[in-house]
Amino acid sequence: MKIQGKKIFLTGGAGFIGSHLARKFVNLGAEVVVYDNLSTGVKEYLKDLPNISFIKGDILDTKLLESSMKGCEIVSHHAAELEVFTGIGNTIHEMRVNIEGTLNVLNAAIKNDIQKVVYASSGGVYGQAEYTPEKETHPLMPQWPYGVAKLAGEKYCQQYTQLYGLPTVSFRYGIVYGPHEWYGRVLTMFIKRVFSGKAPVIFGDGSQRRDFVYVSDVVDANILGIENDSVSGMRFNIGGIAHVNVVDIANMVTKLIDPSLKPIFDDPKPGEASKHQPERKRLPAELKDFILDISLAREKLGYDPKISFEEGVTKEIKWYKSDPSIWDYDPRV
Numbered sequence: 001m002k003i004q005g006k007k008i009f010l011t012g013g014a015g016f017i018g019s020h021l022a023r024k025f026v027n028l029g030a031e032v033v034v035y036d037n038l039s040t041g042v043k044e045y046l047k048d049l050p051n052i053s054f055i056k057g058d059i060l061d062t063k064l065l066e067s068s069m070k071g072c073e074i075v076s077h078h079a080a081e082l083e084v085f086t087g088i089g090n091t092i093h094e095m096r097v098n099i100e101g102t103l104n105v106l107n108a109a110i111k112n113d114i115q116k117v118v119y120a121s122s123g124g125v126y127g128q129a130e131y132t133p134e135k136e137t138h139p140l141m142p143q144w145p146y147g148v149a150k151l152a153g154e155k156y157c158q159q160y161t162q163l164y165g166l167p168t169v170s171f172r173y174g175i176v177y178g179p180h181e182w183y184g185r186v187l188t189m190f191i192k193r194v195f196s197g198k199a200p201v202i203f204g205d206g207s208q209r210r211d212f213v214y215v216s217d218v219v220d221a222n223i224l225g226i227e228n229d230s231v232s233g234m235r236f237n238i239g240g241i242a243h244v245n246v247v248d249i250a251n252m253v254t255k256l257i258d259p260s261l262k263p264i265f266d267d268p269k270p271g272e273a274s275k276h277q278p279e280r281k282r283l284p285a286e287l288k289d290f291i292l293d294i295s296l297a298r299e300k301l302g303y304d305p306k307i308s309f310e311e312g313v314t315k316e317i318k319w320y321k322s323d324p325s326i327w328d329y330d331p332r333v
């Protein structure tokens with residue numbers, strides 16, 4: 001289905017990935033309805049965009065959700081509770097937003113005769129890698145409630161395709177990065193620290209490998225998923241070309257901002273913070289390696305990620321430098 005001239009309902013459209021999608025959809029000639037409760041989203045990210053209407057709403061508000069979707073043809077479901085610690089500390093809240101909220105979106109899509117639903121899943125559905133790169137057929141043993149909820153959302157999408165003929169496609173993203181990224185994960189912490197003259201703090205030996213996918217590559221995958229009519233009910237890994245370990249990330253950030261700073265290695269217990277960096281705790285049940293195999297998306301969608309780690313981090317730093325106060329307030333902690 002072509003995007004031009006369509007009306008797209010975008011949940012989470014004021015968030016990091018959602019705001020980039022909104023821009024791309026508008027550029028491709030679509031009309032966009034952003035539906036977001038602004039719990040973490042930033043409405044200013046959308047302020048210069050034409051053809052956008054913004055509805056402050058919660059995906060748990062079934063009535064408002066259903067009526068707001070009226071007249072739309074495509075749904076891009078990106079609203080979610082992402083904070084792993086919140087999910088662990090309040091699993092019921094996590095379950096409600098990420099599972100019940102997704103079911104509400106699917107039910108509203110059926111009622112509104114939606115022709116395509118794109119669901120933002122996560123590589124977090126796999127848990128600890130038994131091999132890398134991880135294929136879509138890798139065992140599914142999520143480490144955190146977040147991954148359980150994302151997996152449930154994906155399964156419901158597949159079921160709604162089978163039961164009701166609702167065309168859905170799910171994307172298991174790697175670690176998405178780029179301008180508008182929210183503060184709290186390793187790259188953002190390193191950028192913020194190095195920018196303020198502090199050395200990056202690496203947990204453990206820093207050999208943990210991660211799949212970083214630049215946000216414009218994720219946006220491209222979304223366009224391909226919407227425009228392809230033969231992938232209903234499917235799920236795809238959407239990783240990037242940057243497979244880097246935590247030492248590589250620290251070295252890239254210092255190289256681009258302040259090469260005189262050398263990383264500090266520390267080994268706080270899971271759930272505890274480092275004395276060098278009290279602002280953020282180490283995740284419990286941290287993943288060792290997390291690298292996605294994207295050959296299925298390449299084959300079926302023609303997905304072809306392009307942005308190198310150096311280029312992507314350079315762009316994220318440039319954006320951060322334009323207003324460093326953006327990461328002063330972190331609604332997630």
Ligand SMILES: NC(=O)c1ccc[n+]([C@@H]2O[C@H](COP(=O)([O-])OP(=O)(O)OC[C@H]3O[C@@H](n4cnc5c(N)ncnc54)[C@H](O)[C@@H]3O)[C@@H](O)[C@H]2O)c1
Nearest residue numbers: 012015016017037038039040041058059079080120122176
């Ligand atoms: N960022 C990543 O690396 C990554 C990786 C894998 C999957 N994802 C998925 O991609 C999607 C977007 O993630 P993001 O990084 O842009 O996060 P984000 O927090 O920037 O965006 C989420 C948006 O959803 C909104 N929201 C949250 N709860 C809501 C609710 N109950 N009702 C309505 N709106 C609500 C927030 O205000 C925010 O604007 C999520 O579904 C996430 O699970 C992201």
